[in-house]
Amino acid sequence: MGEASSSTILSTKYGKQAIRLIGSATRSMTYVIYVTAALVIFSLLDLFGVLYHFQLYSEIQHDYIISVIALVLLGVLFPLIWKVLKARRALDSWQDVFERGSLQMGIAMSMAHRDKGEGIKAVAETVAEMEPLRQHIANVGTSRFTDVSIAGVAFDALVDESLVETDDLKRLLREHGAIALVLKDVADISSVMDFRRRIKTYSSNTGRRIGIAAIVASEITDEARKGAGEILLVQKANGD
Numbered sequence: 307m308g309e310a311s312s313s314t315i316l317s318t319k320y321g322k323q324a325i326r327l328i329g330s331a332t333r334s335m336t337y338v339i340y341v342t343a344a345l346v347i348f349s350l351l352d353l354f355g356v357l358y359h360f361q362l363y364s365e366i367q368h369d370y371i372i373s374v375i376a377l378v379l380l381g382v383l384f385p386l387i388w389k390v391l392k393a394r395r396a397l398d399s400w401q402d403v404f405e406r407g408s409l410q411m412g413i414a415m416s417m418a419h420r421d422k423g424e425g426i427k428a429v430a431e432t433v434a435e436m437e438p439l440r441q442h443i444a445n446v447g448t449s450r451f452t453d454v455s456i457a458g459v460a461f462d463a464l465v466d467e468s469l470v471e472t473d474d475l476k477r478l479l480r481e482h483g484a485i486a487l488v489l490k491d492v493a494d495i496s497s498v499m500d501f502r503r504r505i506k507t508y509s510s511n512t513g514r515r516i517g518i519a520a521i522v523a524s525e526i527t528d529e530a531r532k533g534a535g536e537i538l539l540v541q542k543a544n545g546d
Contacts, residue, residue, distance in 0.1 A: 338386060341379045348375065406538065409433070413520065413540045420542045422463040423448035425487045425522050429465075433518070435482060438474040439465065457511035459504050463487040467514065483517020484508075493523035493530045493539055501537060 348371060412432035417424045426448045430439040454464040465485040467476045479485075486505065490497050498521065505516050520538040521530075530539060 335386060337382045338379065341375060341382060345372075345375045345379070348372070409518075410520075410538050410540050413522075413538070414542050417522070417540075417542050420489060420522055420524065422452040422487065422489060425489070425520070425540075426451050426463050426465060426485065429485055429487075429518055429520070433482075435478070438472065438478050442470065442472065442475055457508060459508045459511065461486045461504065461508075462489050466512075468512075479517075480514075483515045485518045486516045487520050487522060490521055490523040491525070493521045493526045495527065495529040495533050497521060497523075498530050498533050498535075498537055498539075502535070505537075 409432060413425070413428040416428035416431045427443055430436040430443055448463075450469055451465050452463050454461050454466070454469065456464065456466055456468065463486070465479065467479040467484070470476055470479070486501075486508070488497070488501055501519065501521055505519055509515050518538065519536065520540050522540045522542050524541070524543045526539050526541050
């Protein structure tokens with residue numbers, strides 16, 4: 307429950323921030339239109355000789371007015387660009403939080419119970435691109451992916467290209483990275499830091515990256531959630 311509420315709160319936060327920035331950018335865009343319209347009107351009056359006809363034209367005045375309008379336009383454009391970039395970052399953060407929350411909830415719901423093999427099956431079922439892995443598990447099971455030690459690093463569950471034979475699955479794991487899982491009764495910040503060290507050592511020793519790294523635990527502390535970073539924290543009680 308805490309996992310879902312945390313993702314919802316963050317998604318709402320980034321969504322509201324993006325909406326606020328987009329609204330501010332829209333108001334700034336109105337000012338850009340006004341200034342641009344003033345520049346266009348002035349240029350047309352100059353083009354058709356209206357300013358000259360009413361003796362309102364001189365080279366100095368012309369250059370002065372153009373310079374002022376251009377400076378005002380720049381003054382409006384720079385904050386507008388900054389707001390648009392900031393809104394994009396907020397939307398990217400919202401998308402990341404939403405995707406992570408969906409993946410964590412999907413894995414938790416797909417697991418029949420908290421088990422190493424079930425964790426691998428749940429990842430394969432939750433991630434749409436993992437169809438070759440789903441087929442592989444259906445044919446041979448998950449036993450070769452549990453209690454794995456590679457390059458001096460041990461994981462409760464690991465799907466690595468060195469553990470599979472089919473070209474499709476090898477290509478999939480090269481593209482998306484390996485899958486690594488650990489199971490804990492309680493996932494705290496020390497669990498997260500230890501898992502992160504294992505991931506780093508694995509990548510350094512094998513030259514391969516881990517695309518999906520998850521800790522499956524009955525309980526997850528607030529400190530672990532804050533420090534999880536790229537690691538997925540999946541809450542799954544023993545009886546679920």
